[in-house]
Amino acid sequence: MALAANNIDATEALIAAYPAPSGEGKWASDARVRALTTLRQSGAPVRRDEYWKFTNPARLLEPAKPAAILEADEVPVFEDTDKLLVVFVDGVFRADLSDDLTMEGVEIETLASAMSKDIHWAADIYGVLEANGQNPVSRPLAALNTAVATEGLVIHVTGKASKPIALRYIRSGADTDVMVHNVIKLDAGADLTLLESGPAAARFNSSLEVEIADSAALHHVRTQGRDHERLAATHMFARLGKESRFKSFTVTVNGVLTRNEAVIEFTGDDAFATVSGASAGDGAYHHDDTVFVTHDALNCESRQVFKKVLRNGATGVFQGKILVPSHAQKTDGYQIAQGMLLEDDCTFLAKPELEIYADDVICSHGSTCGAVDETALFYLTSRGVPKDQAQDMLVLAFMDESIQEIEDTALADEIRERLGGWVERHKD
Amino acid sequence: MLKIENLKASLEEEDKQILKGIDLEIGEGEVHAIMGPNGSGKSTLSYVLSGKGGYVVDGGSASLDGADLLDMEPEERAAEGLFLAFQYPVEIPGVGNMTFLRTAVNSQRKMRGEEELNAAEFLKLVRARAKDLKIDADMLKRPVNVGFSGGEKKRNEILQMAMLEPKMCILDETDSGLDVDAMKLVSEGVNAMRDGKRSFLVITHYQRLLDHIKPDVVHIMAAGKIIKSGGPELALQVENEGYADLLNEVA
Numbered sequence A: 001m002a003l004a005a006n007n008i009d010a011t012e013a014l015i016a017a018y019p020a021p022s023g024e025g026k027w028a029s030d031a032r033v034r035a036l037t038t039l040r041q042s043g044a045p046v047r048r049d050e051y052w053k054f055t056n057p058a059r060l061l062e063p064a065k066p067a068a069i070l071e072a073d074e075v076p077v078f079e080d081t082d083k084l085l086v087v088f089v090d091g092v093f094r095a096d097l098s099d100d101l102t103m104e105g106v107e108i109e110t111l112a113s114a115m116s117k118d119i120h121w122a123a124d125i126y127g128v129l130e131a132n133g134q135n136p137v138s139r140p141l142a143a144l145n146t147a148v149a150t151e152g153l154v155i156h157v158t159g160k161a162s163k164p165i166a167l168r169y170i171r172s173g174a175d176t177d178v179m180v181h182n183v184i185k186l187d188a189g190a191d192l193t194l195l196e197s198g199p200a201a202a203r204f205n206s207s208l209e210v211e212i213a214d215s216a217a218l219h220h221v222r223t224q225g226r227d228h229e230r231l232a233a234t235h236m237f238a239r240l241g242k243e244s245r246f247k248s249f250t251v252t253v254n255g256v257l258t259r260n261e262a263v264i265e266f267t268g269d270d271a272f273a274t275v276s277g278a279s280a281g282d283g284a285y286h287h288d289d290t291v292f293v294t295h296d297a298l299n300c301e302s303r304q305v306f307k308k309v310l311r312n313g314a315t316g317v318f319q320g321k322i323l324v325p326s327h328a329q330k331t332d333g334y335q336i337a338q339g340m341l342l343e344d345d346c347t348f349l350a351k352p353e354l355e356i357y358a359d360d361v362i363c364s365h366g367s368t369c370g371a372v373d374e375t376a377l378f379y380l381t382s383r384g385v386p387k388d389q390a391q392d393m394l395v396l397a398f399m400d401e402s403i404q405e406i407e408d409t410a411l412a413d414e415i416r417e418r419l420g421g422w423v424e425r426h427k428d
Numbered sequence B: 001m002l003k004i005e006n007l008k009a010s011l012e013e014e015d016k017q018i019l020k021g022i023d024l025e026i027g028e029g030e031v032h033a034i035m036g037p038n039g040s041g042k043s044t045l046s047y048v049l050s051g052k053g054g055y056v057v058d059g060g061s062a063s064l065d066g067a068d069l070l071d072m073e074p075e076e077r078a079a080e081g082l083f084l085a086f087q088y089p090v091e092i093p094g095v096g097n098m099t100f101l102r103t104a105v106n107s108q109r110k111m112r113g114e115e116e117l118n119a120a121e122f123l124k125l126v127r128a129r130a131k132d133l134k135i136d137a138d139m140l141k142r143p144v145n146v147g148f149s150g151g152e153k154k155r156n157e158i159l160q161m162a163m164l165e166p167k168m169c170i171l172d173e174t175d176s177g178l179d180v181d182a183m184k185l186v187s188e189g190v191n192a193m194r195d196g197k198r199s200f201l202v203i204t205h206y207q208r209l210l211d212h213i214k215p216d217v218v219h220i221m222a223a224g225k226i227i228k229s230g231g232p233e234l235a236l237q238v239e240n241e242g243y244a245d246l247l248n249e250v251a
């Protein structure tokens, strides 16, 4: 279908907003050309698109507007975790602020360095998983990222990483437009924890492509926030081999608009993946999780667990799909998305979808939305817990089911503590 | 201790009066029992006294040591020393039993201007009390009442009561769902708390519980009113004869 003239203009404006990369190796420029072609075919996202009905993409297409930077009143995220820290300031890798990029069992390189080479293993992943993920639903902002991103890391995990790699995205400029693209390849049996944190930019476009070989495991914990006026569109593409594991959790507090897309594909049997998240917003807050899981193998288990706490007119969106082709027998797919509306003027929109062609599968999905449970509230207050504190306990308890998806208990506890802080700061 | 005068209450949602003029006075250290047919309003009385939403007080009063209960928030009533052991204890996934108990104990202490218990003091106390009630440590770690059996939930109510040390305890059918041994255990827990000052209102359908927890006064409630009060022999009469004669007597 031909694009409308105004969409052609919007798409070209989107591309023109970023400097065109040049002088790169052949694999990189090939990937960029492919992505540009994809983007020009699909066009910029518009409200009419099936998966943009609940979230207006308009603000993600405009150049970043100045957005207030929140004063740091909390300790930096993952401060107490022993980690290899990698810092980006306004989307630019800063060797001076980062740890040495060496660790046993892991090879870390900047995206720019990888792209300057004529031959690189990243050619098999960069823009490839993203291109796979364009079907059946187009993801124009991911194609844009592949076409123009020059910052990020390419990480090759060959064994068990001795500590997590923590990417910290610091924001210093008011109207920063930042694009980051990370590529991770885990060899068979390899194991890595990837942490991401920081507000990143006034407008942030992030893409993560992950290839997880047989029996390898990737744990991913990400915090987004806490700047109120920032915008973010993120994509995560993961391909899982036999008996591999992928666990990804995102906590999002504040942010006027966040769209997190995840595209998970099982290509080997007996693998496991969970994509989960807790989000909390007060006032001008629109948060969207859009997840697409394809079971292209036998006996794989996938979980999607999303909890959204909404106050003062905030909006939460969940679109989640589990696709099970006829050969993917013994699939176990679980999906739950719940909204807790602390005021009547909040909105929770959910579109859970199961598309199942195999007959021997267990798939369940659920979506609920409601206020704090009055019966539980009375039980707590009748024991002497003041009402506002009882409500906080129930709000945090509500989010806990998603936090339990995090494997590392120390990381899970840190997330609990941060959400506790948010709840404490956002009261009647 | 607890003084209820001509208390009338209706459901907020429907125009239906449940409590139709309750008069009840429980003195310091006394144990009163309320029996009555299903649906007569026993639980409603306990809810209205402890401040559950959804009810409208149409008239009358209720006070605890002179303090007007009906004017207070549920947490204030608790801090005043009122405790309700629920007929149906509530499951709260995601809230740890220990966290909940400690928050409750310390919130009450704070409201009363007393020193809060630190983690070690609290742990010591809760372990001892749990042991008395044969509640194992594993249960304490679980979320509030989640996955507890009916009897375990009731024992957990009594544990909360033992930790909070209220002065006026209302037990709503704490005996239902308990096996014979657990009933003894729970009764011992209650009796251990009888110190001549603390008062109890025990709602039950069975005389058996009253063999363990000996009441000073037994009240019969029917259709939102207390229709008869008497000594422990009244409970025996109910056990043997049912409510028919009693109801006819007043009719």
Ligand SMILES: Nc1ncnc2c1ncn2[C@@H]1O[C@H](COP(=O)(O)OP(=O)(O)OP(=O)(O)O)[C@@H](O)[C@H]1O
Residues within 6 Å of the ligand: B011, B018, B036, B037, B038, B039, B040, B041, B042, B043, B044, B045, B054, B087
């Ligand atoms: N929220 C409510 N909505 C509708 N009806 C209610 C509600 N709460 C109480 N009632 C009604 O009020 C009456 C009294 O109920 P209550 O639970 O107090 O009885 P009870 O004496 O405790 O009975 P039981 O012995 O079965 O526990 C019943 O007819 C009950 O159906």
Ligand SMILES: [Mg+2]
Residues within 6 Å of the ligand: B042, B043, B044, B087, B172, B173
């Ligand atoms: Mg009852």
